[in-house]
Amino acid sequence: MTVLIAGETALLRDALTELLQAQPDICVLGQTAGEHETLRKAAALEPHVVLMEPWAKWSAVIRTVRTLRRLSPCSAVLALPSRNAVVDRQALEAAGLRNYLPRDAGWTALLAAVRSLAPAAVQDAVKRPVPALSRRETEVLRGVATAMTNQQIASGLGITTGTVKRHLHAAFRKLDAVSRLDAVTQAVAAGLLIPPAPGSACGAETLDVG
Structure with missing residues (x-):
């Protein structure tokens, strides 16, 4: 459009x-x-x-x-x-x-x-079907939605930053997203992620997954 x-x-x-x-x-x-x-x-x-x-x-x-x-x-x-x-x-x-x-x-x-x-x-x-996100991909995107860095997400989930990047890459492919903000937006629109509470810094960091 x-x-x-x-x-x-x-x-x-x-x-x-x-x-x-x-x-x-x-x-x-x-x-x-x-x-x-x-x-x-x-x-x-x-x-x-x-x-x-x-x-x-x-x-x-x-x-x-x-x-x-x-x-x-x-x-x-x-x-x-x-x-x-x-x-x-x-x-x-x-x-x-x-x-x-x-x-x-x-x-x-x-x-x-x-x-x-x-x-x-x-x-x-x-309109296109959106593949379901894995539990870990959803957790990583939830961190992205509250403007956490990859390092902060890794620390909170007890995984490495490399693993965070892999989950982000997988989520990007499933959602056909081009940025962190876009990934969160697409996941929310598809009903795969609950929107952040009002006043949170959702999508403030729009850098790529690297």
Whole structure:
């Protein structure tokens, strides 16, 4: 599925791009930094999803969403309002907004929301059975999910760092993951790993298994 990321905060746009590009079923078509650029690129690229960090008052956002849906009717719009934003959900839905998430929703919720907006044909194409993880692979990924290093995981499980790496490599292959964060995300999405408690540093270390 294809995604266009729009918003005024470059740091947030870059973070979202890095997260989504790491997913094997998602392609980020680009970033935009303002209303007019977003409308122009959406009309030209027709992404499956426009992930939008609102850059104006919500009354202006309603106008933007309505125009975007007219220029690119096949694009679903997912908004990320600020934590304290007062959102008129009924008005936004009437304008064509498909969904919105609070800024503190978390990566797993964001990925689930983005994927839920993919056309049915795209969702069917990326569905695949995920092999079960072994008990030790699950324990290692649980450590990764709380931002533990390989050495910390090895110490906690009473195994060597080399053994930790082997279990991570095996989990990566089963989940078709490209990073530590991606492995945790895929395992959670597949129901193979319980999400970390809110406030934990899930996925903070996104280095490769080496």
